[in-house]
Amino acid sequence: MTGRETWMASKYIDIFLREAEEHLTALQKGLLVLEKEPGNTPLVHDLLRNAHTLKGSARMVGLEEISVIAHRMEDMLQALDEVRTSVDGAMIELLLQGTDAISRMTGALARGEESPVDVERCVAAFDQGESTMDAVRGEAPQETEGLGDTV
Numbered sequence: 001m002t003g004r005e006t007w008m009a010s011k012y013i014d015i016f017l018r019e020a021e022e023h024l025t026a027l028q029k030g031l032l033v034l035e036k037e038p039g040n041t042p043l044v045h046d047l048l049r050n051a052h053t054l055k056g057s058a059r060m061v062g063l064e065e066i067s068v069i070a071h072r073m074e075d076m077l078q079a080l081d082e083v084r085t086s087v088d089g090a091m092i093e094l095l096l097q098g099t100d101a102i103s104r105m106t107g108a109l110a111r112g113e114e115s116p117v118d119v120e121r122c123v124a125a126f127d128q129g130e131s132t133m134d135a136v137r138g139e140a141p142q143e144t145e146g147l148g149d150t151v
Contacts, residue, residue, distance in 0.1 A: 070098075
């Protein structure tokens with residue numbers, strides 16, 4: 001990769017990180033509301049759109065591991081949207097764990113660190129409807145303020 005290509009890739013990653021933070025915040029807040037308002041169809045649509053955008057944006061910049069987790073979240077929200085399943089505390093917890101895993105991954109990426117998430121274990125747990133916390137190493141994610149300051 002040339003210096004310019006590296007700079008461009010870094011620029012797109014910075015943009016992704018900034019947008020991912022917005023989508024993750026919207027997902028986290030929305031999921032907490034959905035737990036209290038399980039019949040809120042417009043909110044399910046908003047959550048689905050956030051997960052879909054996060055998935056696609058991650059894939060576009062080559063962050064396949066983030067995309068895979070976001071895709072699992074999107075699938076679960078799609079099932080809600082199509083009324084194939086209903087909202088319950090376990091589902092909300094699992095979706096919140098998905099946002100936590102992605103937050104940890106984006107935080108590590110922003111700091112230039114290795115991802116603390118074992119994506120294979122996380123996805124396997126997600127697919128089984130089990131806690132994904134065993135797939136995450138370390139402490140809770142730190143705030144990633146100023147992610148876009150380098151753009």
